[in-house]
Amino acid sequence: MTDKGGKTSDYGRGAAILTVGIGITGVVTFLYLALAAHSLDKYQYGQVALLWSAVFLITPIFYRPVEQLLARTIAERRVRDQAIGPALRIAGFIQLGLGLLFAVVALAFRTHLEDSLFHGNTTLYWIMFWSVIAYAVSFFGRGLLAGTQRFGLYGLLVFVESTVRFVFPLLAVIGLASGQDWIAFGILAGPLVSLFVVPLALVGRRRSARDAVHDDRTPSEAAEQTIEQEKRLDAAATGSGAEEADFTLAEGSQFAVAALVIMACEQAFLNAAPFIASAKLGPVAAGAVVSLLIIARAPMQLFQSVSTSLLPHLSEAWSTGDFKTYRRSVRVTLLAISGFAAACVVVLAAIGPWVMDLLFDNKYDFTRPGLVAIAAGMGIYLCAATLNQTALAARKVNQAVACWVTAATLFVVWMLLPIVEDPITRVEIGYPAAAVVLFASLFVLYERSTPRQ
Numbered sequence: 001m002t003d004k005g006g007k008t009s010d011y012g013r014g015a016a017i018l019t020v021g022i023g024i025t026g027v028v029t030f031l032y033l034a035l036a037a038h039s040l041d042k043y044q045y046g047q048v049a050l051l052w053s054a055v056f057l058i059t060p061i062f063y064r065p066v067e068q069l070l071a072r073t074i075a076e077r078r079v080r081d082q083a084i085g086p087a088l089r090i091a092g093f094i095q096l097g098l099g100l101l102f103a104v105v106a107l108a109f110r111t112h113l114e115d116s117l118f119h120g121n122t123t124l125y126w127i128m129f130w131s132v133i134a135y136a137v138s139f140f141g142r143g144l145l146a147g148t149q150r151f152g153l154y155g156l157l158v159f160v161e162s163t164v165r166f167v168f169p170l171l172a173v174i175g176l177a178s179g180q181d182w183i184a185f186g187i188l189a190g191p192l193v194s195l196f197v198v199p200l201a202l203v204g205r206r207r208s209a210r211d212a213v214h215d216d217r218t219p220s221e222a223a224e225q226t227i228e229q230e231k232r233l234d235a236a237a238t239g240s241g242a243e244e245a246d247f248t249l250a251e252g253s254q255f256a257v258a259a260l261v262i263m264a265c266e267q268a269f270l271n272a273a274p275f276i277a278s279a280k281l282g283p284v285a286a287g288a289v290v291s292l293l294i295i296a297r298a299p300m301q302l303f304q305s306v307s308t309s310l311l312p313h314l315s316e317a318w319s320t321g322d323f324k325t326y327r328r329s330v331r332v333t334l335l336a337i338s339g340f341a342a343a344c345v346v347v348l349a350a351i352g353p354w355v356m357d358l359l360f361d362n363k364y365d366f367t368r369p370g371l372v373a374i375a376a377g378m379g380i381y382l383c384a385a386t387l388n389q390t391a392l393a394a395r396k397v398n399q400a401v402a403c404w405v406t407a408a409t410l411f412v413v414w415m416l417l418p419i420v421e422d423p424i425t426r427v428e429i430g431y432p433a434a435a436v437v438l439f440a441s442l443f444v445l446y447e448r449s450t451p452r453q
Helices: 004-039 042-077 083-107 110-118 122-147 150-173 180-192 195-203 206-213 219-237 249-281 283-319 324-358 370-395 399-417 425-448
Strands: none
Touching: 004 042, 004 150, 004 180, 004 195, 004 283, 004 324, 042 083, 042 122, 042 180, 042 249, 042 370, 083 110, 083 122, 083 249, 110 122, 122 150, 122 180, 122 283, 122 399, 122 425, 150 180, 180 195, 195 249, 219 249, 249 283, 249 370, 249 399, 249 425, 283 324, 283 370, 283 425, 324 370, 370 399
């Protein structure tokens, strides 16, 4: 019979492996911006911060839906002993289409983007363009690695990307290089390594497939497990009937579009504020907001270690009707995130302003209450992002979209209203408040859609 404890421990090991790799990645990403702030003046740093925000606004919106599509679909097909080739082909087709869509839009609005974002700096525009294109390969590889639970290589991929990026401002600080363009080029150099790492994942796919078909069960155990799995599939079926075995382009596209909307809302939380600040007050204000929100963004990279292993794990549990394991995994994840966020709140309450002054070369004035508010909002937001994974696993994507659109709209509208003049204070109020709205709505969806055992 299926070992439920084994499923949970596999998820735990996968999350642990990724936590180490992506946790270090988050620190290295933080240091990239910190060293850039030490190497450049406020205006130049503000432009690099906008470039960084633009790349990491666009790439998750366009490409993370395919990553999540692959992670969920491959996990479901593996637990049913179905081939993953159709999923790879359809996801690749969708990813190619999204990449071409970005290229067309970016080239059509090139002049506007150069002038509005980078004040006529052509180099920064092309770094943004080719970085987004390169990340298409990276996110496809991440989805494949997550779905096949090759978490070690996943962690290596994102770690190498961030380390390569970090080398550029490091060389500037120690005097071996200099200039805004040099530091900015690190943003492009990171995803270029994906062109070498992702083929390793594709080569290793056959080995994973051979491992998956290894079966040392007796005939009676196999028959018993098959009957049990069929019963669980019936239990997991919703009012629309049991899921179809075949994976189609229409199904994949529907999921990708819905996930794209969710990713757009997610990036609105993290990147709308810098662009609004830039439009109103210029790159210096944008740099301040980016530096503040790194408190929320850096742990988001750490959370990728959890979400990447959580989605295929929950998809398998949902597909087999193992809702006890499903709920236990969600509960453990929420408690772990809450503990992490509480620790961040304590640290920032104690030494937050001093740390921010040290990292960002005394360029901005951050208050203790504001830093604590962002840290608390970060914890609430990450709990909401965990519940979003349950919606994807349970195929409640459209309902999740409604939750995200509502919360993100509230946040963006708040940032646009002139109720609070200072953009930093506006973020410190709006971000945690919108995170509470998102968490509450997704929690209600989770409780309503998840059976109890």
